[in-house]
Amino acid sequence: MIRFNRVFKAFPKGSLALKDVSFHVAKSEFAFLTGHSGAGKSTVLRLIYADELPTSGTVRVSGFSTANLKRREIPKLRRRLGIVFQDFRLLEDRTAEENVAFALEVTGTRRSVIAPKVMRVLAQVGLAAKAQAYPRELSGGEQQRVAIARALVNDPLVLLADEPTGNLDERATRGVFQLLRDINATGTAVILATHDLDLVRQAPYRTIELQDGALVYDSAEEDERHEGVASQ
Amino acid sequence: MRLTIREALLSFRRAPVLSVLAVTTIAFALFVLGLFGLVAVNLRGALTQIEERVEIVMYLTRGTPVEVVTVAIGDIDAFPEVESVNYVTEDQALERARQQLVEFQGVFDDLATNPLPASLEIHLKPGFRDSRNARTVAQRLSGFRFAEDIRYGSDWVAKLDRLRDIAGVVGLVLGAGFAAAALIIIGTTIRMTVLARRREIHIMRLVGATDGFIRRPFLLDGALKGALGGAFAIALNYGAFLAVSRGLFQAAFFSTEQSALFVLFGTILGFAASALSVGRHLPSA
Incomplete structure (x- = not known):
């Protein structure tokens, strides 16, 4: 569903953010994207939601390809994705409910559909009781749940999470991680970019590691190799 | 459309200080332009009166x-x-x-x-x-x-010609100057209001709003601020006109059509400035 094929991404000044990166993430898969700060994790995510285009190579996401992606198609692509950031990116002057509803309103969803859908996802992330609270009245973990609810409300095929637990304490981190696992269990693919190796070790999910813009480890390939060795 | 109007109006409620500041700044920029316009209108009136004596x-x-x-x-x-x-x-x-x-x-x-x-x-x-x-x-x-x-008094008619030419050139240069100043001030002001909402623009883009959808509330908001600024400027100009008429000499004010054009000018400026500012936050990627 998401396929990177020999992707290079150069910074404006010429140095490379990504060097020859190829991988494939299947439908309903959960994958960690790991690496140090500056390894290229966020660039990979930005290429997926077409905030950036590759310098060379192609990125395919759910039927869209950067090889022939038109500007007016980008919103359509993004409606199939849910995106979550370390800093939550909520609108401070709107309640939790309004923040989630905003994602539906700006995509032209009918008003009659919005309210029940918003309540459903807020319940899903465990925040139904705080629908009327403003972001400043919520803890970091709760704010991230609102952001996840906003990402989920358009029923995305993939949830992209860029260091979603980076600003959270251990307990909130566990809660958010469990929520992402639950979401994945319902069939939504999740790509979780993180440099928190403790988090990675908590679950037996696929891990893709980047180092200085190059893909240096992919547990899926490793598994294939083991299977190959075992069958020989 | 309803969302566009709601979002445009909400910007006044969410950022009242910034909105009032923007409208006031636009009003004063247009007020100065309007004062110049009043001088031009009255000068033209005086010249026409003299011309009638040709x-x-x-x-x-x-x-x-x-x-x-x-x-x-x-x-x-x-x-x-x-x-x-x-x-x-x-x-x-x-x-x-x-x-x-x-x-x-x-x-x-x-x-x-x-x-x-x-x-x-x-x-x-x-x-x-x-x-x-x-x-x-x-x-x-x-x-x-x-x-x-x-x-036909060729001497003074020739002088009248020269006066008219000078008034025309000075009017054009000063008018263009004042209009450019108003343009820059309004552009900067609207840009400030758009900048204050760039987070919103960013989030709209992330959740898949189309460029047109993102732009519309801002354009309406800019046009509304421009129109309010224009109307406020006309009121200020009327005040100035009354003060001059009562205290100094009988002057003429803009006609209803001219006043309406003035407000329209403010509206268009606000709209255009918004379009330019929002465009900066919608990268071409």
Whole structure:
């Protein structure tokens, strides 16, 4: 569903953010994207939601390809994705409910559909009781749940999470991680970019590691190799 | 559409200080432009009044028959430059002189014959009241056999021409200057309001809003601020006009159409400035 094929991404000044990166993430898969700060994790995510285009190579996401992606198609692509950031990116002057509803309103969803859908996802992330609270009245973990609810409300095929637990304490981190696992269990693919190796070790999910813009480890390939060795 | 209107109006509620500041800044920028406009309108009014006094007088040879004069009046009236022709007979000329030159009353009473010639007073249409057209008409008039003398005050008409040219150039340069200043101020102000909401723009883009959808509330918001600023500026200008009219001299104010155009100008500026500012936050990727 998401396929990177020999992707290079150069910074404006010429140095490379990504060097020859190829991988494939299947439908309903959960994958960690790991690496140090500056390894290229966020660039990979930005290429997926077409905030950036590759310098060379192609990125395919759910039927869209950067090889022939038109500007007016980008919103359509993004409606199939849910995106979550370390800093939550909520609108401070709107309640939790309004923040989630905003994602539906700006995509032209009918008003009659919005309210029940918003309540459903807020319940899903465990925040139904705080629908009327403003972001400043919520803890970091709760704010991230609102952001996840906003990402989920358009029923995305993939949830992209860029260091979603980076600003959270251990307990909130566990809660958010469990929520992402639950979401994945319902069939939504999740790509979780993180440099928190403790988090990675908590679950037996696929891990893709980047180092200085190059893909240096992919547990899926490793598994294939083991299977190959075992069958020989 | 409803969301567009709601979001545009919400921007006033969410950021009241910034909105009031933006409207006030726009209002004062347009107020200065409006003051200049008022000066221009009044100057033009004064010039038009002076222009109305541009007149060509053709003195007729003594004894020219009335029938000939009547036919000539018809011809002259048909000149494209001519607005009206007035025939002043010898007797009427004397009567006028009596009334206007009271101190020579005795001289007029002693006259055995009327020394004053009959004349045609020719007024030109607006737009033709300059020295070039006055000269052209005068030359054409000199073709009539009974034309004794033709006068149109060529010196002061030439001066009027120069005054009009200077007023035109100065008006254009100053007007362009004031308009450019208003443009920059309004552009910067609107840009500030868009900048304050760039987070919103960013989130809209992430959740898949189309560029048009993102743009619309901002355009409406900018147009609304421009319109309010324009209306406020007209009110300020009216205040200034009242103060001048009561305290200094009788001045003219904008016509209703001019006032409406002024508000429209503010609206368009606000709209355009928004379009430019939002465009910066919608990268071409």
